[in-house]
Amino acid sequence: MSFSSFGLSPALLKTLADQNYTQPYPIQKEAIPAILKKKDILGIAPTGSGKTASYVLPVLMNLQGSSFAKNRHAQVLVLVPTRELAVQVRDVFIQFGSELPERVRISAVFGGVSINPQMIGLQGVQVLIATPGRLLELVESNAVHLSEIDTLVLDEADKMLNLGFQDEMKRIFALLPQKRQNLLFSATLSDNLSGINQILLHDPVVIKLEPEPESLDLIEQTGYFVPLEKKGPLLRYLIKKNELKQVLVFTSSTFQADNVADKLCKNGIDAVSIHSKKSQGARTEALREFKTGKLQVLVTTDLLARGIDIEFLPHVINYELPRSPKDYIHRIGRTGRAENPGTAISFVTPEDQHHFRIIQKKMGKWVTMIDSANLDLKTY
């Protein structure tokens, strides 16, 4: 099956070819035809499986030739949990929309930055990508209206529907017209997702890709037994000895992320931390530098574990283990994406050993373990 069999416009096919999308991924094979037919979708697919393009392409196609709604009345609303994901999804829309004969107005809004430019940017908006809080602020100030929404997309739906967003999501749903297309995508099928699925979706096409094992096969996983006080030297040893060029390091707190990045810098390794306490400007800048390969090490918290796509990211290191096995899979899923191999290394202190066994059991895979006591870390 090729992209041309979906009946996508020549402009979209050209951009696909320019981007080296030769074959549709499994989720795209199922989602694109169904979305073009205006069906509701429940897509359960692991991160990195190509879900963004699976809705961006048909949504853009459906907008072609559609009668233009009133000013400041978006037709497509994509809700995402983080600012980074909003920017990333917007960029995919812009990329695929670039060659279309009818220009599509795309805008992303999210908190943490000044609201005024976003208000101005909503002139004539058709596709609006938003985090819930900022969207409500903009609706309240009449900068945008949701009464003409024809398609609603929930990206990372399980996250969008969990407790933290519940009130905001309820308020947003109440502003949407009853008749609309609903597209829900999530890496996991959680309880809250099953519940909302019944309220939100009408006779949906359910696409359930076999999750993690296939994509995890691309990731070479290693664990290092290491005492707490040797974690810093071990990190520096691994980066320097193996000449790692692009490494995403996960810690469990903002404090620790700053601390690890500081120590790396003091030891001559180019590192920056990003997390929820950093300004949006600093986060965007660091992520951009990291994505383009200018920054060697990005240290972060679980803020980045979901949804963010870093092309060809080769290495993920869990400096501290995440609490849940699900988060472990999200974290290491930042590598091994789009059919490229990657390595994931986890630091396991004596206290972590039991927890790491649980993670492996839940994942259904056993990780090769190395004892750091056998490494010469003295000079690192």
Ligand code: AMP
């Ligand atoms: P996503 O799961 O949407 O974050 O996509 C993961 C990565 O796969 C992104 O870097 C996309 O550009 C890439 N991708 C998605 N679909 C295809 C495809 N059919 N061919 C090649 N690359 C793709």
